[in-house]
Amino acid sequence: KKHLQMVLLQWLIAAAALGATAAASQTIRPDCQEYCGNVRIPYPFGTREGCYLNEDFLITCNYTYRPPTPIPLLRKSEFEVLNISLDGQLRVETFVASDCYNEQGVEDGANSWTASSSLTKFPFSYTRNKFIAVGCDTYAVIQDFSGENYMTGCMSLCANISSVTEGDCSGIGCCQSPITKDLLDYEVSVLSYFNHTKVWSFNPCSYSFLVEAESFNFSAADLADLQNRSVVPTVLDWAIGNLTCEQAKHKDYSSTTTTTPYACQARNSDCIDSDNGPGYRCNCSAGYQGNPYLIDGCQDIDECKESRLNNCTKTCVNTVGGYKCSCPAWYHGDGLQGGEGCILDQSLLTKVSVGIATGLIVVLAGSFYFCWWIKKRQLTMLKKKLFQQNGGLELQELLSERDLSTNTTKIFTAEELEKATNKYDESRIVGQGGYGTVYKGIFSDNRIVAIKKSKMVGQITEFINEVAALSQINHRNVVKLLGCCLETEVPLLVYEFITNGTLFEHIHNEAKTYAMSWEARLRIATETAGVLSYLHSETS
Structure with missing residues (x-):
């Protein structure tokens, strides 16, 4: 019985772990490979049939280039994939072109080469990439393979290394140029005006390449050997198929042999037309996050957990797909930063003021009463002390x-x-x-x-x-x-x-003594003697 309980407990733990893994997975099926090396492979990409949307999204996981670590390659090409973003961008490695010379100005063929790249899908991003040339005796050109549809380039010169500014790529030691839209293939060439004879001591080679703009920051050290770089990261814009969102939503897929049905499968997802090449891509709707290409891929974001995700000044209440701002009791307003915010009600101010005033009055009254009580108690104690002291x-x-x-x-x-x-x-x-x-x-x-x-x-x-x-x-x-x-x-x-006054007043007051008869005087003397006798006899 105990053995059965242990087996059941282990089964429940395994099921819970599997459920947690599935909830976090970005693949369309549990048996699909989610990582190749350190690169995550989210659907619509995949490493084998049944795991990707179509062959445009195949990632070949190569184990022979750098064993034992597998290398993800785009489709069956030699483009190494560095990162896949569901925002519609894919980072790959592309080659650097170089043009090198010896001190006599003779071309060094072993270190000179052109660079080219070609894709049938996924154009190079014109917003994320820059064409760069590095050198002090350099001009470089990038063009499509035919050389008839697109060509651009830049020139870079400098007399000595001290004239170079770190991080500046404006033509002194380094130059750059944007690229066009819809670029699926390119060839880079780099040349020299004087075979680097005037700058050979610090710059024997010219280099040119297409690179992710934020990944390259020019340095004077690049003039010597490009810091031993032969490949650089480059960004591709990927999209689904050749249709627009509207066309893809309303296409009758049952009557065609296409293997790419409408891809925005998640509830609470939106379709966005590609602005670089044909096709569309999917995003989770505002207030949701996850993978819009999976049926349950877009999950609600709790914007109230992180202040950067909401602009509430006081209280944030999470809702499905969004959030609401509210104000606590005794406040009014929209609760939004940049809006009304939360304003303290005037009635509360009045009540608070009255409450404070009342509280002060009570405190003062209590203080006066306490002082009075203390003084009264002290006086009572003093009187008691004097009463005892006076017998x-x-x-x-x-x-x-x-x-x-x-x-x-x-x-x-x-x-x-x-x-x-x-x-x-x-x-x-x-x-x-x-x-x-x-x-x-x-x-x-x-x-x-x-x-x-x-x-x-x-x-x-x-x-x-x-x-x-x-x-x-x-x-x-x-x-x-x-x-x-x-x-x-x-x-x-x-x-x-x-x-009527005292006896002293009657005897010693001249006005009263003058009017007093002898009989009265004798009566006073007699009664005084009687009183003295009484005092000596009765009270002794």
């Missing part, structure tokens, strides 16, 4: 021990007294002296009191005992102590408020 706990305990908790003596808070005196406003002062200041206080229930704010207090223990003693006094001729506040640096005492 508040001892006073509470003492009043409790003396069973005075039921009397009217009260320990006031600092806020109560602040509010009662309107924050100790000067207009509330009713008396001042060396002992301190007395304020008139009005509580929220309209009770009027006198609040004594001393300048200093002696020993806290003595002060506490004094408060406890004064709280026991209950005599009609003695100002009653209502309570105290221990939450300030100097404790405050709260007394009942005497509306």
Whole structure:
């Protein structure tokens, strides 16, 4: 059972690998050779019958030229194929023509030869190739085989190697010329004016060739021996058959013996007429890539995977055969670079502004509240500290021990007294002296009191005992102590408020003393003696 599972697993892996290979293959059948050496052979090209469209697209894979590496040759010719592009171009190697001399000006036949190329199909590309001549005593000609339909050339001279400019092929050491359309064969010849006798020391030979323009960059080193090059890459334009796209699409192939039916087999492919020779070629439609000559050869391109394939500013959405640009929420526009792009909605700006403003207000309010809370907490802690420092706990305990908790003596808070005196406003002062200041206080229930704010207090223990003693006094001729506040640096005492003034004012004020009778004076003296007696006896 385990053996069967292993066989099944191996079969599935092999099938998956084969499917992946087939999906990436450019051949029309799985058994067609996809590579010859390092060159990929995509359909309509092929190396044997059944693998190519027709014999124009045969690639001969030669194993005898440079064994063991096979060499791809175009059809049965000696043109070595370097690369095949489905864009309709094929790179091959062509020969260089040379004209060499010895120092005496005698032609060196062993190193002098012409170069020619001939094809029955696939003209030389007039857009990708240039005719080049290299030398300082050189003129060269390229023509068709008959010499009657086409001929062009160029001339190159220079007196010394220092006059040559690297990369420049404008007639000093190197010259170039474009070629015509529809060129299927050519012959190159190169000649000298003075058999190189004047420039032999640095340029014994002239060279000419048809080359892919982007593959050749002239260098002064080329004047000596063309850097040992005998072949150069040249581009061919290939196409299907001799018909135009329109003719090929509507031709009735069932009534002919042609072996080249309409070649653009892939869905999502387009036909393009050749602009260099007869025929047409196929391309995958915009938004697709692959091999348009195979039925399922053109596959959708996901343009959104690479930014270079789309021009969206924000969001790219892939579609079959294309893509769409869109803008995210709170934006509007076409989303295209070079178009409207994505513009932030004004309503969002307003909301963002309001949100930021609200956030700032909340932060500021929170900061103020936090600061206020910190200050309040610090003040509360300070009051608690002062209350303990001023003997508040001892006073509470003492009043409790003396069973005075039921009397009217009260320990006031600092806020109560602040509010009662309107924050100790000067207009509330009713008396001042060396002992301190007395304020008139009005509580929220309209009770009027006198609040004594001393300048200093002696020993806290003595002060506490004094408060406890004064709280026991209950005599009609003695100002009653209502309570105290221990939450300030100097404790405050709260007394009942005497509306008619103090005894001191009545005795020492001349106006009041003059109107006072002897009976009143005696009553004051008697009652004062009674109070002193009360204080010494009842509160001891």
